[in-house]
Amino acid sequence: MKKIFLLIEFLGNIVLSTLGGLGRFILFLREVLRWTISPPFRIGLIFKQLEFVGNKSSLIIFIAAFFVGAVLGLQLGVIFRLFSAEGLMGAATGKSLALELGPVMCGFIVIGRAGAAMAAEIATMRVNEQIDAIEAMGVNPVSYLVVPRVIASVIMMPILAGIFLFVGVVGCYIVAIFYYRVDTMVFFQQLQWIVWWSDVVKGLVKATFFGFIFATIACYKGFNAKGGAKGVGEATTRAVVVGLLSILVGDFIITLFQI
Amino acid sequence: MSEKGLVSLINLRKTFGKNKVLRGLDLNVPNKKLSFIIGRSGEGKSVTLKHIIGILKPDEGEVWINGVPMHNADERAWEKIRQQIGTLFQDGALFDSLNVFDNISFPIQNHTKMSLSKMKEEVKNLLSIVGLPSIEEKFPPELSIGERKRVGLARALALKPKLLLYDEPTTSMDPLVADLIDNLILNTQQKLEGMTSVVISHDITSVMNIAEYIFFLHEGKVYFEGTPEAFCSSKDELVKQFLTGGRNGPLAVPIV
Numbered sequence: 118m119k120k121i122f123l124l125i126e127f128l129g130n131i132v133l134s135t136l137g138g139l140g141r142f143i144l145f146l147r148e149v150l151r152w153t154i155s156p157p158f159r160i161g162l163i164f165k166q167l168e169f170v171g172n173k174s175s176l177i178i179f180i181a182a183f184f185v186g187a188v189l190g191l192q193l194g195v196i197f198r199l200f201s202a203e204g205l206m207g208a209a210t211g212k213s214l215a216l217e218l219g220p221v222m223c224g225f226i227v228i229g230r231a232g233a234a235m236a237a238e239i240a241t242m243r244v245n246e247q248i249d250a251i252e253a254m255g256v257n258p259v260s261y262l263v264v265p266r267v268i269a270s271v272i273m274m275p276i277l278a279g280i281f282l283f284v285g286v287v288g289c290y291i292v293a294i295f296y297y298r299v300d301t302m303v304f305f306q307q308l309q310w311i312v313w314w315s316d317v318v319k320g321l322v323k324a325t326f327f328g329f330i331f332a333t334i335a336c337y338k339g340f341n342a343k344g345g346a347k348g349v350g351e352a353t354t355r356a357v358v359v360g361l362l363s364i365l366v367g368d369f370i371i372t373l374f375q376i
Numbered sequence: 377m378s379e380k381g382l383v384s385l386i387n388l389r390k391t392f393g394k395n396k397v398l399r400g401l402d403l404n405v406p407n408k409k410l411s412f413i414i415g416r417s418g419e420g421k422s423v424t425l426k427h428i429i430g431i432l433k434p435d436e437g438e439v440w441i442n443g444v445p446m447h448n449a450d451e452r453a454w455e456k457i458r459q460q461i462g463t464l465f466q467d468g469a470l471f472d473s474l475n476v477f478d479n480i481s482f483p484i485q486n487h488t489k490m491s492l493s494k495m496k497e498e499v500k501n502l503l504s505i506v507g508l509p510s511i512e513e514k515f516p517p518e519l520s521i522g523e524r525k526r527v528g529l530a531r532a533l534a535l536k537p538k539l540l541l542y543d544e545p546t547t548s549m550d551p552l553v554a555d556l557i558d559n560l561i562l563n564t565q566q567k568l569e570g571m572t573s574v575v576i577s578h579d580i581t582s583v584m585n586i587a588e589y590i591f592f593l594h595e596g597k598v599y600f601e602g603t604p605e606a607f608c609s610s611k612d613e614l615v616k617q618f619l620t621g622g623r624n625g626p627l628a629v630p631i632v
Contacts, residue, residue, distance in 0.1 A: 250469035255458035
């Protein structure tokens with residue numbers, strides 16, 4: 118009997134701490150939204166973050182997109198060749214990149230690069246009392262630190278996903294032309310036939326949501342860091358793990374609404 | 377100025393989990409003086425300071441700043457009142473990604489519409505007050521601990537506050553740097569007429585060197601308040617033990 122009570126207590130604690138954490142995150146989200154529409158609007162800081170999230174992620178996005186597109190082309194080509202339908206390679210790659218791989222891979226890459234850096238920077242500021250100092254100077258830390266990062270991520274993610282799609286298709290095109298000897302005209306005709314503009318828009322909408330999700334989670338984890346260097350490390354790891362899982366869950370939910 | 381003075385804390389209570397840190401603290405900071413809040417580690421000195429700047433909210437009790445009741449105030453009201461308070465954190469809490477100029481001008485940029493040329497002049501003045509000319513372009517990691525504190529103090533003075541708070545300014549410093557910081561606090565107090573300063577400390581040498589008024593915290597309350605002379609001549613066993621250190625007395629000292 119005692120063991121059952123202990124189990125109930127254990128499960129109750131887990132439920133309580135999960136609900137408590139969710140409640141705190143929702144309050145944080147409310148603060149972020151409130152300061153997004155309230156002055157001061159920190160244009161300079163937003164541009165700085167746009168450069169950090171977008172410009173500094175672009176090279177890795179280019180390289181990753183090219184090879185993802187090329188590998189997809191190589192793998193799909195093996196199957197399509199069985200049906201003498203190699204011309205559909207670009208279409209299949211484009212469709213999967215536009216709807217799923219572009220926004221999701223982009224989200225993963227940007228979390229690993231910019232999301233982790235956001236969480237680590239804000240967590241370091243928290244443990245070194247720099248966030249207390251911002252507050253003590255009468256400046257709202259959510260408005261100063263979080264809002265510019267969230268806005269920049271929301272703007273930059275669809276742009277990066279668009280680049281990912283374009284470069285991925287180029288990677289697939291090169292494989293199709295030089296490895297499978299597909300005709301250029303056929304490649305693009307099939308691409309246009311299968312990949313619709315609505316697919317591209319759906320993918321970009323997903324990317325926008327992913328930008329909001331990962332930036333908010335990264336900033337939240339950094340903001341609530343405790344302890345010294347260990348706390349910074351834990352906050353960064355949690356930001357990346359929770360961000361990655363949230364993107365996957367978010368992807369499923371958004372797809373449910375889109376199909 | 378209200379009768380309550382610049383800072384009044386009335387029957388302040390604060391608990392973290394099972395730890396009752398403040399247990400009905402009453403504290404009225406004397407205006408235009410350099411006061412010290414002292415006590416052993418964990419007695420709630422920093423918690424008291426965080427209540428004065430509104431980073432922590434009391435479970436019970438009242439916080440009055442400049443005659444305004446702030447215990448139920450919202451964040452907007454606190455942001456306004458904080459502009460009248462300068463705070464120097466333990467290691468300066470400078471922003472690593474900003475240079476000295478941007479660090480010091482941070483509150484000015486956020487709360488005023490001062491032109492860049494005027495701001496440069498202002499930062500220069502502030503740096504001369506803390507005795508650090510021509511280091512505007514340096515970044516915090518390039519500064520020594522003493523320099524970081526000075527820059528932190530210059531930043532705390534940027535909005536010309538009425539109240540200046542120092543959080544353990546000499547903790548973990550060698551005696552020479554600690555003496556330098558003590559002089560800096562004293563000089564700042566003398567240079568800026570009408571300034572009310574509160575220093576959180578457990579450095580008894582600093583207290584005896586520069587304090588004008590002392591609040592000694594024990595068990596979450598003010599146990600003693602008065603001038604340094606009164607503190608030194610107190611016959612109270614607890615005060616005596618804190619002054620002289622050592623194991624003999626009412627203060628329990630853990631065996632290490």
